[in-house]
Amino acid sequence: MNMLQTLWHYAPLLLSGAGVTLWTWLLGSVLGLAIGASVALLRRLPVRPLQWVLRIYIEIIRGTPFLLQLFLLYSGGPSIGIRLSALTAGVVCLGVHAGAYFAEVFRAGFEGLPKGQIEAASSFGMTSFQILYRISLPTMLVAIFPSIVSILISLSKETVILSIITVPNLMYQVQSMTVETYSAFSGIAALAVFYWVFVECVARFSALIEYRLTLFARRDSAEVRA
Amino acid sequence: MQFGVIIDAFPYLLQASIATIGYTASGIVVGAALAIVVCAARFANSILFQRAALAYVSFCRGVPLLVMLMLIFYLLPLIGILVPASVSAVLALGLCTSGYLAEMLRGSLTAIPRGQAEAAQAFGMTGIDTWRRVLLPQAIRTCLPQVIGEFIALMKASSLISVIGISELTRVSMNIAADTYRPLEAYIGAGIFYLAINLCLAGLGTLAERHFSRGIIA
Numbered sequence: 311m312n313m314l315q316t317l318w319h320y321a322p323l324l325l326s327g328a329g330v331t332l333w334t335w336l337l338g339s340v341l342g343l344a345i346g347a348s349v350a351l352l353r354r355l356p357v358r359p360l361q362w363v364l365r366i367y368i369e370i371i372r373g374t375p376f377l378l379q380l381f382l383l384y385s386g387g388p389s390i391g392i393r394l395s396a397l398t399a400g401v402v403c404l405g406v407h408a409g410a411y412f413a414e415v416f417r418a419g420f421e422g423l424p425k426g427q428i429e430a431a432s433s434f435g436m437t438s439f440q441i442l443y444r445i446s447l448p449t450m451l452v453a454i455f456p457s458i459v460s461i462l463i464s465l466s467k468e469t470v471i472l473s474i475i476t477v478p479n480l481m482y483q484v485q486s487m488t489v490e491t492y493s494a495f496s497g498i499a500a501l502a503v504f505y506w507v508f509v510e511c512v513a514r515f516s517a518l519i520e521y522r523l524t525l526f527a528r529r530d531s532a533e534v535r536a
Numbered sequence: 537m538q539f540g541v542i543i544d545a546f547p548y549l550l551q552a553s554i555a556t557i558g559y560t561a562s563g564i565v566v567g568a569a570l571a572i573v574v575c576a577a578r579f580a581n582s583i584l585f586q587r588a589a590l591a592y593v594s595f596c597r598g599v600p601l602l603v604m605l606m607l608i609f610y611l612l613p614l615i616g617i618l619v620p621a622s623v624s625a626v627l628a629l630g631l632c633t634s635g636y637l638a639e640m641l642r643g644s645l646t647a648i649p650r651g652q653a654e655a656a657q658a659f660g661m662t663g664i665d666t667w668r669r670v671l672l673p674q675a676i677r678t679c680l681p682q683v684i685g686e687f688i689a690l691m692k693a694s695s696l697i698s699v700i701g702i703s704e705l706t707r708v709s710m711n712i713a714a715d716t717y718r719p720l721e722a723y724i725g726a727g728i729f730y731l732a733i734n735l736c737l738a739g740l741g742t743l744a745e746r747h748f749s750r751g752i753i754a
Contacts (some may be wrong), residue, residue, distance in 0.1 A: 370731065
């Protein structure tokens with residue numbers, strides 16, 4: 311059998327693997343964004359012990375490898391009563407991991423906001439929720455969009471690691487295919503090309519969105535010049 | 537929880553940490569060598585070289601380390617090169633990081649005003665002298681913080697080479713977990729060592745930054 315026939319023969323398996331990869335990526339991203347945003351907001355509260363706890367969370371997650379965190383949750387968890395399936399453990403771990411990185415990005419976004427805008431909004435009589443919703447978040451999201459995308463891209467690459475704890479994702483299925491066909495290289499090479507194309511597409515697409523999002527800045531500066 | 541496990545495992549984890557640092561440093565060296573070549577290709581006059589360098593960078597950044605590792609691990613024997621797994625590991629780490637390093641180097645080189653190279657030339661410096669005395673010292677200084685960040689990121693990513701049986705920090709902690717039936721403690725121990733290495737690298741990075749920016753006022 312040649313390469314294409316082999317891939318065709320294993321297509322259902324590979325497709326289900328691709329589905330799991332995409333699904334874990336999406337769930338992990340959503341969970342990560344939720345955790346990151348909440349942590350960033352909570353860090354703005356003037357409660358010292360809470361700040362320490364959140365700081366420790368961020369430092370530990372950012373200071374240790376994802377694989378180790380995965381092992382800690384999946385194989386270390388049962389000894390303190392946390393029993394999760396491989397898939398759940400994988401998604402939770404992705405979310406908690408990405409959450410720490412997102413939290414730092416959000417924090418930088420909050421700190422980068424021009425103070426004058428917030429003061430102006432509050433002197434217009436906006437409530438603090440209105441300021442957050444109408445002034446801070448929109449301005450901030452545009453500014454941190456590139457960083458968020460780069461975390462999303464590296465998260466998509468981290469999903470590969472879930473195959474090590476037997477989450478049946480694309481990497482896992484490719485490996486089981488190569489075991490059956492005795493040709494390890496071609497399957498892995500196809501996988502590498504798949505990821506390359508995928509990441510390149512995400513990067514191009516997000517560059518397009520970023521261009522649209524920052525059109526207003528260019529328009530303003532064009533007016534100033536005119 | 538029995539923290540005695542961590543204390544018993546201390547010597548093994550320490551040894552494994554040294555292996556982790558060694559593999560990371562070798563990966564960075566290989567990666568830096570590749571990055572300089574790739575960066576030179578990106579500044580080359582030939583469009584072909586530029587395109588090739590661009591494709592290489594996008595490939596390195598697009599392929600996950602685990603996939604890259606498997607690719608090299610299976611490719612080398614296929615083309616008749618039989619080397620120990622450690623060589624594959626260092627190559628994979630180097631390849632993965634070279635794309636990022638090349639981009640950092642390119643960023644700091646393009647940030648240097650063109651006039652400086654022209655002024656150096658006007659003073660009669662040769663091309664190599666211009667690079668060695670004007671361009672590289674400045675480029676190294678501006679990209680150093682990013683390179684240190686990349687070093688730390690690669691150190692964490694090097695946990696993946698445990699998959700091909702290299703006994704570094706993650707692998708050793710897996711073995712300890714299997715020996716003692718205490719996975720939680722073993723992985724917490726490894727995590728402590730990773731954090732410690734992280735702190736050391738960050739500290740060394742600050743020292744290096746200070747060293748390279750001596751004589752510069754803000």
